Amino acid sequence: xxxxxxxxxxxxxxxxxxxxxxxxxxxxxxxxxxxxxxxxxxxxxxxxxxxxxxxxxxxxxxxxxxxxxxxxxxxxxxxxxxxxxxxxxxxxxxxxxxxxxxxxxxxxxxxxxxxxxxxxxxxxxxxxxxxxxxxxxxxxxxxxxxxxxxxxxxxxxxxxxxxxxxxxxxxxxxxxxxxxxxxxxxxxxxxxxxxxxxxxxxxxxxxxxxx
Numbered sequence: 502x503x504x505x506x507x508x509x510x511x512x513x514x515x516x517x518x519x520x521x522x523x524x525x526x527x528x529x530x531x532x533x534x535x536x537x538x539x540x541x542x543x544x545x546x547x548x549x550x551x552x553x554x555x556x557x558x559x560x561x562x563x564x565x566x567x568x569x570x571x572x573x574x575x576x577x578x579x580x581x582x583x584x585x586x587x588x589x590x591x592x593x594x595x596x597x598x599x600x601x602x603x604x605x606x607x608x609x610x611x612x613x614x615x616x617x618x619x620x621x622x623x624x625x626x627x628x629x630x631x632x633x634x635x636x637x638x639x640x641x642x643x644x645x646x647x648x649x650x651x652x653x654x655x656x657x658x659x660x661x662x663x664x665x666x667x668x669x670x671x672x673x674x675x676x677x678x679x680x681x682x683x684x685x686x687x688x689x690x691x692x693x694x695x696x697x698x699x700x701x702x703x704x705x706x707x708x709x710x711x712x
Contacts, residue, residue: 516528523664523667523668523671524668524671524675525611526608526611526612526671526672526675526676527675529607529611530604530607530608530675530676531601531603531604531607532603532607533607534604534607534608534610534611535603535606535607535610535611536607537607537610537611538581538606538607538608538609538610538611538612538613538614539610541610541611541613541614541617542574542577542578542581542610542613543574543577544617545573545577545613545614545616545617545620546570546573546574546576546577547570547573548617548620548621548623548624549568549573549576549577549616549620550568550569550570550572550573551620551624552620552621552622552623552624552628552629552632553565553566553567553568553623553629553632553633553636554568554619554620554623554632554658555568555572555573555576556573556576556577556580556616557576557700557703558580558696558699558700558703559580559583559584559692559695559696559698559699559700560662560665560666560692560696561696561700562616562619562658562659562661562662564623564632564635564636564651565636566633566636566637566640572707575703575706576703577613579699579702579703579706580613580695580699581606581609581610581613583695583698583699583702584609584669584691584692584695584699585602585605585606585609585610587691587694587695587698588605588609588673588677588688588691589602589605589606591687591690591691592605592677592679595677595679595684595687599677599678600676600677600678601676604676604677605672605673605676605677607676608672608673608675608676609669609672609673609676611668611672612665612668612669612671612672613665613668613669614665614668615661615662615664615665615668616661616662616665618657618661619657619658619661619662622654622657622658623654623658625650627648627650628650628651628653628654630648631647631648631649631650631651632651632654634648635647635648635651666692669688669692670685670688673688673691
């Protein structure tokens, strides 16, 4: 049996675990996805602050000695809002009659949930201490071999970022009704523009905030 999602796409009544993990947007979209996605962004900020990691760009995940909670929240909201606006604008040009901003905003917020797992992986004491040591050595200009715990957490974080990008593509495809090579080119262009825009915007905001 099939149901309709918020953007009128047909979705199966029962979802497999793989579908929930890699394409939940055929089931959840619109305001429901937005509410869950925003909760995920704030939870990710809490984990990032506790684990000492920055989301200092649309696709970025970097270690730091400490990350104030307000900075982590700002990073999450800026990254999400920038890519939402970019995808909304390009979708208005491609399919203006079938695009709802709430669907794009909701699904893109929800697509960032793998970063919560990546940040949580940096909280255990062994990982946190290894990360802090590596950051301190790097800031002092010394080469340091990353501890095993840091390497494992880093590889897991990389996998989570790749997972997030896959979810962002699925979210764009479903919420904006875009498929095929042309859609892929549009999506990649939006990602590159979003990465540049978020890096610049976050840098400016942090500079202004610290002045």
